[in-house]
Amino acid sequence: MLEELRITGLGVIEDASLPLAEGLTVITGETGAGKTMVVAGLGLLFGGRADAGRVRTDVGKAVVEGRIRLDSTVDQRTAAAVRQRAVDAGADVDDDELLLSRTVTSEGRSRAHVAGRSAPIGVLSELGELVVSVHGQSDQMRLLQPAEQRAALDRYAGAEHEKVYERFRETYGQWRGAADELARRRRDATERTREAELLKLGLAEIAEVNPEPGEDEALAEEARRLEHAEALRGAAVTAHQALSGDGDGMDESADVMTLLGAAQRALEGQSSVDSALGELSSRLSEAASVIGDVASELGSYLDGLDADPARLETIFARRAVLKGLTRKYAEDIDGVLEWARVAAARLVDLDVSDEALEAMRAERDRLAKETAGLAARLMASRREAAVRFAEDVSVELTGLAMPHARVLAEVGPRPVGKGPHKLEVEGAECGVGPDGCDEVELRLRANPGAPAASLQRGASGGELSRVMLAIEVIFAGAGGPPTLVFDEVDAGVGGRAAVEIGRRLARLAHRHQVIVVTHLPQVAAFADRHLVVAKDVSGAVTTSGVHAVMDTERARELARMLAGLPDSDLGVAHAEELLAVAGKEKRAIRAEA
Incomplete structure (x- = not known):
């Protein structure tokens, strides 16, 4: 719930604080006083488009600040979603309130x-979708658009309808993807065939060579050993003899193992006298063990050292073949094998054979049939919801002083050509898009016996305002944002x-925080809190402020709204009577709840 709003430097508002509360808050004021700037400020606070032309030039910037309560007065699922989005944005959120600002x-x-x-x-916009819903005369104009009427019906229809709608959208996307891919393959068949042939040649060349992972590096290492086999053998023999003493002409006393053994025994013999010599003796024993292992490995190395010229020639030939592959496809054999893997996958994608195209046609047609079936289910669901929707709106209109009016929600197939694609649905071709294959039109029969006409042609401004309010009352019963803002939806x-609009807003305010900008005293009389936007023209620059009115001051404001005579005793008396009637109605609403 929005607890407080402060606006500075926006339009005629120099600095104004709006203390908001639960229930119904009305905002009134003379024409040009700046009531619309309050709604504009709300729009800015919740991510609306910034208009530099509305910034007061004497200040140089406009600032809108808002305090949102997240305590028990707000649905806790909504509060949790608001907290989480703010935390995701890097904010440190207090348990009970959230501060927002826009400059x-x-x-x-x-x-x-x-x-x-x-x-x-964008974070403010996302938070706004969770917290507040703003309705103005522009929303009434949007309600005249078929797409908005369909969206309103879908919102009303409920969770099961949404599941059908979601399945339709998913299947529709798959169908269009399959159709587009088939068209693309047909269109690019020649180029795809040429690319496929090149890939096949490359794969055949690689398959003929049949390289192993890392083979080029392994062969290079083996070739180096074979090329330097004699030098390697000489080095290994010399090292082996020096360590172990094996070999012709070696002085036995000169090999490392013999010398280490003599040193170790000499130190061991005196270890009982000095333990330090015993420690050194142990270390010499460890060294002898390591040298013995090295000598053994050198022996094995010499046994495996091959200087076969024929093997070297074979390696050179194999490396030349592998080099041919790395020149064409990648830097090394591992890269060549990866190229082959990607190329094989690409070949599947490039397949333009009759069999492949036929399989794609079959998949496209299967998805088209499934989409058509879901489109029929979606249309049936909308028709069922349309009956309930029309009845509920008509009931609300009865309570809004339109007792004989009926709203009809008609759902019919969309003509071919009005949708991006076409499908046969229930035996007839119709235009289809991601929103289905039907059109929704809200029609109003203002009086019994009168023909039902579309809202565009059959509703006056006042009637359209009441239809919009009736729809919002119905939606409010199904949840939604905790704060509802109405900007002069009672025009006309x-x-x-x-009076009936005031009563409906008061009933709506029993479940939501409702903020209404109005010029009607009958609506303002139902307020739980009444704020007045007042214009000050005493200085060089016109400014406006906002203040709450109560008791006598509130009656004077209603008298001004009634007849433009706030100081008239008769006007004030009429206003007080209006407040008494509204108070009685509000008590009845609370009793019903």
Whole structure:
């Protein structure tokens, strides 16, 4: 829930704080006082487009700050989602509140902060989707668009409908992907065939050589040994004889093992006298063991040393063949083998044989049939939801002083050509897109016997406002953001209808925080908190501020709204009567809950 909003340097508002609360808060004021700047400030706070033209030039920047409560007054799933998104953005979130701010300079630069930490503007937008839903006259215009009407019906239809819709979207994407891939393969068949032939030649050449992983390095090492076999043998023989004493003409007393043995025995003999000599004797014994191992390994090395010229010639020939592969395909044999693996996979993708194309056609057709079946299920689900939706909206309109009005939600197949693709659904071709194969149109029958007309042609401004409010009341019962903002959605309404709108907003405020910018005293009378935007023209620059009104001051504001005469005793008396009626209605609403 939005607890407080502060706006500085935005439009006519120099510095204003809006103390918000649970229930219904109304914002009123004279035309031009800056009521729309409050809604504009909310839009900025929750990631809306920054308009440098609205920044006060004498200040140079506009700042909007908001405090969101995350305590027991808010649905805890929503509160948890808000906390998690803020934490993901790097913010240190207090358990019960979250501070947001947005700054826009006169040059158009914009910054956002979440819990005092700098954050992308998009984070404010994501938090706004969780916290607040803003409805204004532009939303009414959007409701006239078929896509918005379909989205409203889908939102209403419920969880099972959403599952069908999700399956349709997934299958539709698979179908279009298969169709596009088949078209691409047909279109690029010649180029694909040429590429496939080149890959096949390369794979055949590699397969004929049949290299082993690391073979080029292994052969290079073996070749080096064979090329220097005599030098290696001489070095190994000399080292072996020096260590072990084996070999013709060697002086037995000169080999390392004999000398080490003599030294070790001499030290061992005196170890009882001095333990230090015993320690050195042990170390000589360890050295003798290591030298013995080396001598043994040198012997094995000499036994395996091969100086076969024929083997060397074979290695040279094999290395030349492998070099031919590394010149063409990669730097080493391991790279050549990886090229072959990738090429084999690419060949599968390049397959443009009749068999491959036929298999792709079959898969495309299978997915098209599955998509058509899901499109039919989606249409049926929308038709079922449309009956309930129309009934619920019509009931709400009865309570909004339109007792004879009926809203009809018609769902029909989309004509071929109006969708990006076409499919046969339930025996007839229709246009299909990622949103289905049907069109939704909301129609209004304002009076019994009158023909139902589309909202675009059959609804006045006041009627459209009430239809929009009725839809929002229905949606509110299904959850959604905890804060609802209505910006003069009561335009074109008056009299009894205005009272009914106030009553509906008060009922809605029993489950949500509702903030309403209104020019109707009948609506303002139902407020739990009444804020007035007042204009000050005493200085060189026009400014506006916001203050809460209560009791007599509130009655005077309603009198101003009723007749433009805040000081009229008759106007104030009328306002007080209006407040009394609204108070009685609010008590009845609380009793019903």
